[in-house]
Amino acid sequence: MSFLSSVYAYLYYFAAFVLIAGLIAKIVQYARTPAPLKIPTTPAPTTRSGVAFRITREVVFFESLFRGNKWIWIFGWMFHFGLFLVTLRHLRYFVDPVPAPLQFIQPFGVYGGIAMVIGLAGLWARRLLVDRVRYITSLSDHLILGLLVAIGLSGLMMRFVLHTDVVRVKEFFQGLYVGQINQLPADPFLLLHLFLVAALMIIFPYSKLLHMPGLFFSPTRNQVDNPREKRHIAPWAQRMEQEQEAQ
Amino acid sequence: MAKADFQVPELKQYAEIPTIEPGVMAHSAPFKSKEEFQGALGFPGTLVDDWQPKAIAKMGDLLSRYRSLRVYMDSCVKCGSCTDKCHYYLGTKDPKNMPVGRQDLMRKVYRRYFTLAGRFFPKLVGAEDFTEEVLDDWYSYFHQCSQCRRCSVFCPYGIDTAEISMAAREIMDSIGVGQKYCNEIIGKVYKIGNNLGLPGPALADTLEGLEEDVFDDTGVEVKYPLDQEGAEILLVTPSADFFAEPHVDGLIGYGKVFHEAGVSWTLSTHASEAANFGMFIGSYENMRRVAMRIREAAIKLKVKRIVFGECGHAWRVAYSFLNTLAGPWDFLDPRYPVPQHICEFTYGLIQEGKLRFDKTQNDDMVLTYHDSCNVARASRMGDRPGGQFDIPRAIIRATCNHFYDMDEETIRDRTFCCGGGGGLLTDDLMEIRVKGAQPRVEALNNVMQEKGVTHMAAICAICKSQFTKVLPYYGMEMDQIVSVHQLVSNALVLTGQADDDEEDTVEDEAA
Numbered sequence: 001m002s003f004l005s006s007v008y009a010y011l012y013y014f015a016a017f018v019l020i021a022g023l024i025a026k027i028v029q030y031a032r033t034p035a036p037l038k039i040p041t042t043p044a045p046t047t048r049s050g051v052a053f054r055i056t057r058e059v060v061f062f063e064s065l066f067r068g069n070k071w072i073w074i075f076g077w078m079f080h081f082g083l084f085l086v087t088l089r090h091l092r093y094f095v096d097p098v099p100a101p102l103q104f105i106q107p108f109g110v111y112g113g114i115a116m117v118i119g120l121a122g123l124w125a126r127r128l129l130v131d132r133v134r135y136i137t138s139l140s141d142h143l144i145l146g147l148l149v150a151i152g153l154s155g156l157m158m159r160f161v162l163h164t165d166v167v168r169v170k171e172f173f174q175g176l177y178v179g180q181i182n183q184l185p186a187d188p189f190l191l192l193h194l195f196l197v198a199a200l201m202i203i204f205p206y207s208k209l210l211h212m213p214g215l216f217f218s219p220t221r222n223q224v225d226n227p228r229e230k231r232h233i234a235p236w237a238q239r240m241e242q243e244q245e246a247q
Numbered sequence: 248m249a250k251a252d253f254q255v256p257e258l259k260q261y262a263e264i265p266t267i268e269p270g271v272m273a274h275s276a277p278f279k280s281k282e283e284f285q286g287a288l289g290f291p292g293t294l295v296d297d298w299q300p301k302a303i304a305k306m307g308d309l310l311s312r313y314r315s316l317r318v319y320m321d322s323c324v325k326c327g328s329c330t331d332k333c334h335y336y337l338g339t340k341d342p343k344n345m346p347v348g349r350q351d352l353m354r355k356v357y358r359r360y361f362t363l364a365g366r367f368f369p370k371l372v373g374a375e376d377f378t379e380e381v382l383d384d385w386y387s388y389f390h391q392c393s394q395c396r397r398c399s400v401f402c403p404y405g406i407d408t409a410e411i412s413m414a415a416r417e418i419m420d421s422i423g424v425g426q427k428y429c430n431e432i433i434g435k436v437y438k439i440g441n442n443l444g445l446p447g448p449a450l451a452d453t454l455e456g457l458e459e460d461v462f463d464d465t466g467v468e469v470k471y472p473l474d475q476e477g478a479e480i481l482l483v484t485p486s487a488d489f490f491a492e493p494h495v496d497g498l499i500g501y502g503k504v505f506h507e508a509g510v511s512w513t514l515s516t517h518a519s520e521a522a523n524f525g526m527f528i529g530s531y532e533n534m535r536r537v538a539m540r541i542r543e544a545a546i547k548l549k550v551k552r553i554v555f556g557e558c559g560h561a562w563r564v565a566y567s568f569l570n571t572l573a574g575p576w577d578f579l580d581p582r583y584p585v586p587q588h589i590c591e592f593t594y595g596l597i598q599e600g601k602l603r604f605d606k607t608q609n610d611d612m613v614l615t616y617h618d619s620c621n622v623a624r625a626s627r628m629g630d631r632p633g634g635q636f637d638i639p640r641a642i643i644r645a646t647c648n649h650f651y652d653m654d655e656e657t658i659r660d661r662t663f664c665c666g667g668g669g670g671l672l673t674d675d676l677m678e679i680r681v682k683g684a685q686p687r688v689e690a691l692n693n694v695m696q697e698k699g700v701t702h703m704a705a706i707c708a709i710c711k712s713q714f715t716k717v718l719p720y721y722g723m724e725m726d727q728i729v730s731v732h733q734l735v736s737n738a739l740v741l742t743g744q745a746d747d748d749e750e751d752t753v754e755d756e757a758a
Contacts, residue, residue, distance in 0.1 A: 042632065
């Protein structure tokens, strides 16, 4: 069994590296690419704090999506908020001791897991039932939905049907911090669940899951509407001007 | 009713989302640019031999220079929120006219050459080689986007298809596949000074004619100056204002407002064009070259302020980009924003009580207002967000007795494009223009039925030209579209104006 534990240990080292390094690389790339023109979708906030408030509304409430399509909003928001609660619930495996707020959130994490799967089912149904959405769906969109649903269902199975030894699961992950490979319980749902989560971590920086950092870098959402008051110019545009003036 | 060799969409009482009909608009493509037009803009004259690697290299270049393009290529999750938001999709049913469908034409190429997943598993993520068929699709469908940004309002990540269609056009121009309409026009601006190719003497002639008309009409000597050095204000307006109906009535209105304000102003032959088609083709360099003419004119004429006339995308370039492209404007009067919109100017005077209106002069019309896309979603007026919606409406309400808005879903930042923006205002794209106008005309039709609206006011030269041309296809009259400053012009009572029922008051004031 220790072979399997080793495989999972290295899988998680790899997955964590890919996720973190990949995301950092993408974020650096986004941050270093200039936005040469002021293109906020107006009406837009005229101050930085206004922009922070706009982005917060997008992140927390999916404001634009709410205006765009109520069905996608309901299912999408259910899924994401559920996933958020589930993530909070799972933090108990990664911190020790578990702080009081995390202990308090535990039962809500379970509701979150259910909401997440229902939300995903709704989003998947739209891909099959609405002709416009079916047209834009590619195989990878189905696979990512399948992956997330399988993660949710395998997790719920462990909560409601076949329990696993969560104490040993926590020991396994705590051990990874110090390069020590502890025995992982050999429960099929646990192994499936962990394998799929690692897969999700690995594809994250190489797929449409980049929408998460993307939102923060979207010029139509993160720019202040003040072009007349403040001159905005990209470094490459500045160089171009200087070259033309020199001629 | 205008004759069409295609099916004009039906106007319904309630907006309907059509079922997709793939490929129905694949045949629609504008005339290609010729060598003579391409060269002036710095583009190859015809399709270059090794176009594919060159196009991919250009895409890489743009990805490194435009954060919007980079982030938007990655971020789409195909949620579907935008799928029913584009007027061209609603009017044509072609799924490649859904914003995401249009973006995917570029995204599949991006994925193939710039992402790991697309390089190794193209089928899985819908990545495709940049083939000649794909290039044809690009030319066709990136010229069925008016860059109106309606999709970006509803996208949870703010993905703006306009950014993508601009980049696509820039890539195509760089390999010698340009659009005749836009590129020929930009060439005219470089050569003559405006989109319509009106030379200075013709402008002078027109303006003189306007002075005579206004004098005959009102008995007041309102001036329409050209190239007048030392004037306070440089007015930059779309060249359509110089002769076409209803545009010219707007220009008459600007002149009357300046006259009443008692401020000196001038037009410029060098910058006799507010429009900047450099934006439509996504070319920063060309957009800057066109914008620099305004700076040059402002310096030469020693003006203190710059005011823009009624033009939608011109106001986007003016408000959002002019400071970037041709600034800083530190040689102008710092008490005023640079530039100002003529509506801001007129509204300011109304607020100060400096304009007197006889609203009954517009009583033959029941009005509604069309928010032009670039003004609504890419600019602002006044000092508060949303001023671009409120200020033109306030002007209409100050000058007209009868005004009703169209359905909330179709105005303000959810306004539908007229169907002719983004470089599509050309006869070789008539089918897409008529079909793309359907959502707006439908909303107009409904408010005509329900409120008895007779006319629609707008502040964009493209909207005005487009509606003049397409309204007849829907059984409406071409003169149902009017300029906002045409309404101002009709109702404005000039100081000293010989007007029967106003004579006494005017005399009182004079005394």
